[in-house]
Amino acid sequence: MASVADIAWDHPATLIDLDGKTPIIGTIRECVMHFALFKPFAKAQARILLTRPVFREGRKTRTWLLDPPEIEQLVVRMEAENATLN
Numbered sequence: 523m524a525s526v527a528d529i530a531w532d533h534p535a536t537l538i539d540l541d542g543k544t545p546i547i548g549t550i551r552e553c554v555m556h557f558a559l560f561k562p563f564a565k566a567q568a569r570i571l572l573t574r575p576v577f578r579e580g581r582k583t584r585t586w587l588l589d590p591p592e593i594e595q596l597v598v599r600m601e602a603e604n605a606t607l608n
Contacts, residue, residue, distance in 0.1 A: 537554045539569070551600065
């Protein structure tokens, strides 16, 4: 069973916020890179909409939205992968 941490970086996604700003449409990597730059208030308002649902911890079914803590997990993963490349 795949989890949020296993989402492929080229997975199509849309970064949205609850404040109504223009969404960012691209790959999960692009969305995570933008999220990493947000200030705490903007991070709390952000969500990533997936084109294919994934399993999430504590849920019985797959879901289409990633919440800020899950996006933060992807930021940590991205930073760790970048650190190993340098």
